[in-house]
Amino acid sequence: MLQIKPILVALKRHKAGTLLIALQIALTLAIVCNALFIIQQRLDRIARPTGLDETNLLTIQNRWVGVDDEKTGSLVRADVQAIRELPGVEDAISINSYPLRGGGWLTGVRTNPDAKKSETHTTQYFVDDHALATMGVKLVAGRNFRSDEITEIDPKAVVSAPQIIVTKTLADKLFPDGSALGKVVYVDDGTQPSTIIGIVERLGGPWNSTWSDTFLDNAVLEPYQLTGGGTSYMIRSKPGQLAAVTRSVPEALYKLNRMRVIPSERGVRTYDVVRSQAYKSDRGMAILMGVVCLVLLGITAAGIVGLTSFWVGQRRKQIGVRRALGATQRDILSYFLTENLLIGIGGVVVGALLAIGMNLWLVTQFEMARLSLLYVLAGVVALLLLGQGAVLAPAMRASRVPPVEATRSV
């Protein structure tokens, strides 16, 4: 077992360098812990399922130009009909919004019409009887809409539909005992009762920012087709035909009628593109944090190598004396490793406190979650190992200082 006391005495003579390395380790630990935590949170968000079968899915934004709002209903019907008949198309719907689109309808739901406040919020999707098949959403209870239940409606006049399909998350929230199917709820803060005729396994909301996290998987499907200035089309292609359909559908739509704008940006997107654009900043943030962590660890390691090399150079004579007095190469090596470990421990203790403090600040500033101590622990281990790794080369060099060095003048 090594004597720690002589190391501490020696460190006292190098206060500045010791403090600098410890400080650097502390700051690096604080930033790396929080950065890793942010990365993990962002990756968790990106991995959230939408409930859709996302392969072979295409979305199109359509806005009518110079058409009276009342007349758009028949145009949408004609569009959907034409799309469904195209080769390579499995099914298609017109819908007001879709998961991760970023913009849609949000409303309150309650089980008691006299209750003053809604029990929860939910996304509203207005669809027809082809929606479940097109989106690839799984019905886990009850039934789909029938085609005779679908009605056309002015968006300003939407009242809760007599039959609705809800997601399992919403059903369980409203009826925790699992008895939602067939029950009546009140959507839109209206007094119009809606009966739950079906429950789907999962269907996410159109938003992906943190404010919608509490009602992310709450969704209501209502058998309405909205009239008005614009709509979204969701199209499921036959397997392997997505690329062909992506080209043929806009062409067919323009051929059918030119009184429309399909925006050049975000007008025609496969669902893969929708997903990657929705989570672009989350993914970017994770990459940025990752790069910051790597560079930071590299710089800290370089700093340790630099200062330790300096110390080794400075102490060649002392090392020579110790060697001459019988210290083995191993003794010298472990001297420097232990010295680094002591500095490292000092650094990580301060760093762990800094990491927690920094997280508390981030929590108050950005409504982030609390840092799990596991990250701090992982960071502590990583930095101690990094320190040992960085010090290895200069320490090896020190251990090779020959005893004869003691006889030379400095």
Added chain:
Amino acid sequence: MSGMFIHNLQLGIFSLRRNPLLTALMIMSIGFGVAASMVTFAVFRVVSGDPIPQKSSQLFVPQIDNRGPQYNRNGEPPGALNYTDALALMRAHKADRQTLLYPVSMSVMPEEAHRMPFKAAGYATYGDFFTMFDVPFQYGSPWGAAEDASREAVVVISRDLNQKLFAGENSVGRRITLDDRQYRIAGVTDHWDPKPRFYDMFNGRAYAEPAQVYIPFTYAMDQQIETYGNNNCGSGGKRGDDRESWLRGECVWISPWVELDSASKVEAYRQFLNGYAEDQRRAGRFSWAPNNRLRDVHQWLDFQHAVPPESRISLSLSVGFLVICLVNTIGLLLAKFMRRAPEIGVRRALGASRADIYGQFLVEAAMVGVAGGVLGLLLTGLGMLGVGMVFEPQIARLAHLDLSLVALTLLVAIVATVLAAFYPTWRAAQVQPAWQLKSN
């Protein structure tokens, strides 16, 4: 003096070349630290700027709580007004200037039959809008109060739209068709696109494409032109069954702005808002104490979180990053300078003063700073290409490496390195000539 400086430069170059590894480590450390800070700062500069510096303390958003404590969010009134309250503020006319606005999206029908119609986004607002927000005009002028009152079909178009439709000629007085209505062109704005778009924060269009058309609010209401933006009915409000009941209801969708150029007027306007809310309570519409806000541009941008959290997190992290790089540089410089203690001892013994030692080592540090700055500049340039990965494309487009940022990068690198060098230099200057000579 300059001879000494050049001598120091030569000494510095010699010394830096003697320890290429240590020198390279320092330069990289400074380079990475500065680049990380500069890239994130470039974005932060874009998103946190004052969009209308000359007037940001005279323009205010009145907010009226029409939800009550049971339904409002965190006790704050909603970020827009319903039609009733918006109209009441305009009628009261208690500010020097006032306007309402909501976004519209209209189809422009070019006169030539072969050209395709296209969409143009803009705002329905009052004539005061242009004066309040200092909108520059290329041709013509805003419409006046008379056009507001008579609900006339006039339009102000953007320079871009004018270019597209009339090849940039003076089009004042000509007519254009938007949707199925004809408008007389009153004016053409010059380039004007404040970022963030403070006046339309309610609709999340802080970094949207520039507006192309502006039409009178009164005419738009007459023609029942729908809002292209948010319509927030809250969890207690009724959406209404038709347009009439929606208008009379409590859904908020109109952004109001008032101009007040003195503290006393601001106070008077607050009084007026409270009086109005009190009246509504007496009339039975509100059942709660007045809960209003009157925020100026800065407070409004803060309230609406104009600066995306990504930007603030990454800026804070990269400042921390720069600090670590500097701590690292202090350590490396210390090692580098102290390794030369014998040389310093000799120089001191030969008559060099402490000031000479300071000069020599600070110049050496400044050279590391310059090299770090140049590396930092390259890395910043690279980093700017990656900005689009983290931030919205609208924001990424605005962040760029301009001359002021280049200067700032170099300045930060040099100043930071010289600051970092003070402690190691001080230590170097403490080296005693006699002691060093003796042990040598």
